[in-house]
Amino acid sequence: MSNAPVYYALAQALFNPVAAMTKYVDQIQDRLRREGYPLFEPQQFMQLVVPGPGQTHPQEPQIQQAVSWLMTRSDRTAGFILGPSTITYHTTHYQTHNEFIPELLRGLSAVHEAVSLDHVSRLGLRYLDAVLPRTGETTEQYLVGGLHGIDFNAVRQHAMTESVFATDTGPLLPKGTLVVRVYRAVAPLGFPADMLPTGLAIAPQFEIKEPREHAIIDTDHYVEGRMPVEMDKLNDQLLSLHGTIKLVFGATTTDHARSAWA
Numbered sequence: 001m002s003n004a005p006v007y008y009a010l011a012q013a014l015f016n017p018v019a020a021m022t023k024y025v026d027q028i029q030d031r032l033r034r035e036g037y038p039l040f041e042p043q044q045f046m047q048l049v050v051p052g053p054g055q056t057h058p059q060e061p062q063i064q065q066a067v068s069w070l071m072t073r074s075d076r077t078a079g080f081i082l083g084p085s086t087i088t089y090h091t092t093h094y095q096t097h098n099e100f101i102p103e104l105l106r107g108l109s110a111v112h113e114a115v116s117l118d119h120v121s122r123l124g125l126r127y128l129d130a131v132l133p134r135t136g137e138t139t140e141q142y143l144v145g146g147l148h149g150i151d152f153n154a155v156r157q158h159a160m161t162e163s164v165f166a167t168d169t170g171p172l173l174p175k176g177t178l179v180v181r182v183y184r185a186v187a188p189l190g191f192p193a194d195m196l197p198t199g200l201a202i203a204p205q206f207e208i209k210e211p212r213e214h215a216i217i218d219t220d221h222y223v224e225g226r227m228p229v230e231m232d233k234l235n236d237q238l239l240s241l242h243g244t245i246k247l248v249f250g251a252t253t254t255d256h257a258r259s260a261w262a
Contacts, residue, residue, distance in 0.1 A: 003261045005129040005217075007189070007206040008197050010090035011104035011238065012222075014122035015111070015229070017085040024114040025069055028082065031110045032071045037079055039072040041199060071107075076201040080107045087111055092200045094127075101125075101238045105231050117229045124222030125241050129249070130189055130206055131215035134260065139184055139215045142257035147182050147215075159184040167244050172237045173223040180248055181218040187211050192218060217252055221245050 018024070029040050044067050072079030078091035089104040111117065131142045140148050149159045162181045169176035183192075189208040191197065195218075208214070221241045227234065250258075 004094065005131060005261055006094040006127055007130045007203060008090070008092055008128040008191065008195065009094045009100060010088050010126050010195070011101060012086060012088040012122070012124050012126075013104060013108050013120050013234070014086045015108075015120050016118045018115050018117075019084060021082070021084040021115070022067070024111075025082070027114045028110045029069065029071055031113070032080060032107065035106065035110075036073060037071040038074055039070070039076070039079070039199070041070040041072070043068045043070060043198070070199045072199050076199065077203075078103070079199055081198065082107070082111070090197060090200065092197050092202050092206075097239075097242045101235065101242065104238070105235055108229075108234070109231060112229050120227040120229055120234065122222060122224045123227065123234065123237055123241065124220065125238065125245060126195065126218070126220040127245065128191065128195065129217040129219070131217065131253075131257070132189075132208070133213060139213060142254055142260070143182065143215060144252060144254060147252065149184065155186070156184065157186055165248075167221065169221075169223050169237065169240045169244070171240065172227045172233055173225045176221060176223040176241065176244070178244060178248060179218075179220040180252065181220075182252070183216040183218065184214075185216075186213050189214060189216075192216075217249070219245050219248060219252075 044065060068081055068083045070079055070081055077093040081088040081090065087107045089107055091100065094100060131139055133139055133142065147161055149156070149161070160181060160183050162179065165178040167176040167178045168174060188211060189206055221244055223237065223241070227237070
């Protein structure tokens with residue numbers, strides 16, 4: 001699509017925890033620096049740790065300091081977020097899945113080369129699409145009827161629908177989970193609280209800071225289970241995830257929408 005509505009996308013792999021990841025960050029960063037991601041920013045944040053069940057002496061949840069590392073392109077259009085058990089590739093300038101998916105595997109390969117991972121436990125793709133009606137149009141023209149919400153004689157400020165599906169994904173894991181949320185609002189274009197483009201610059205056409213009618217299609221498709229660290233097989237699994245996302249995008253949007261974005 002020449003006017004694709006994707007304004008933020010991420011691909012993520014979870015792997016066996018590496019408690020000593022700090023020791024390997026320099027090696028991983030150096031490889032990714034040479035492959036086009038020269039900006040490096042450690043990030044410290046606080047996280048809630050909830051003790052697991054079955055403990056003899058139950059403990060209270062604790063807040064602990066954690067760290068992640070951003071490795072980003074110099075123009076801040078895309079980058080990696082590395083943690084002790086995860087690597088995420090994210091971009092605010094999405095082109096096609098043919099460029100997108102291989103970058104996650106590039107980052108995962110750099111991690112595997114440095115730390116010798118045992119397995120991948122989760123793979124996921126998540127997309128945010130901005131439905132921005134043109135002058136004289138409404139969001140209803142872009143979304144299928146089941147997403148129009150309640151018809152009421154008042155100005156709608158916000159609405160949200162959510163659908164969760166069990167999917168057939170293959171080849172490494174046969175079943176996946178697909179979550180599709182549609183947000184509608186009269187507001188600036190923003191992001192869900194759990195999906196912020198840390199360290200990236202927003203594409204100019206999506207820098208909408210004044211309130212306006214719009215919708216956001218939030219599509220999250222993932223598999224969970226033990227997977228070998230074999231890039232060809234992981235690539236096939238990611239392509240399968242993406243194929244389902246493409247199908248549900250077609251089930252969510254209208255012919256009018258796809259014509260406007262073509």
